[in-house]
Amino acid sequence: MKLNLKTALKMIEAAEAKAEEIEVPMVITVLDGGGNLIAQHRMDDAIFASVDISLNKAYTSVSTKMPSHVIGEASQVDQPLFGINTTNNGRLVIFGGGFPVNDNKGNVIGAIGVSGGEVEDDMSCAEAGLEVLE
Numbered sequence: 001m002k003l004n005l006k007t008a009l010k011m012i013e014a015a016e017a018k019a020e021e022i023e024v025p026m027v028i029t030v031l032d033g034g035g036n037l038i039a040q041h042r043m044d045d046a047i048f049a050s051v052d053i054s055l056n057k058a059y060t061s062v063s064t065k066m067p068s069h070v071i072g073e074a075s076q077v078d079q080p081l082f083g084i085n086t087t088n089n090g091r092l093v094i095f096g097g098g099f100p101v102n103d104n105k106g107n108v109i110g111a112i113g114v115s116g117g118e119v120e121d122d123m124s125c126a127e128a129g130l131e132v133l134e
Contacts, residue, residue, distance in 0.1 A: 061111035096123040
């Protein structure tokens with residue numbers, strides 16, 4: 001599987017459909033395996049701060065090869081990654097909404113990041129975007 005613009009747009013479409021279903025405008029970002037932007041979409045009325053947050057959620061996931069909420073769990077006080085969010089020029093996000101995209105061999109080939117609602121909403125929309133890859 002290759003993560004390209006066509007696939008990224010399908011992911012965005014699925015994530016947006018979920019966002020419309022829950023009535024929360026989102027910003028959805030898809031990056032390639034090198035952390036480069038493939039596509040980003042801001043729904044009408046999505047908060048502007050979510051443009052950067054969704055990008056950085058995807059960046060977090062592709063650069064660490066883990067979902068952003070997992071990084072969050074491991075970065076709490078007395079946990080092994082405490083303070084990681086202060087690295088990478090502050091780009092690492094330690095709450096949910098970012099997920100790596102894996103190929104059929106388990107290699108990370110990109111990521112999706114979603115922002116605009118409650119963390120659980122962001123995560124469910126990102127997961128909807130991943131479902132088109134199954």
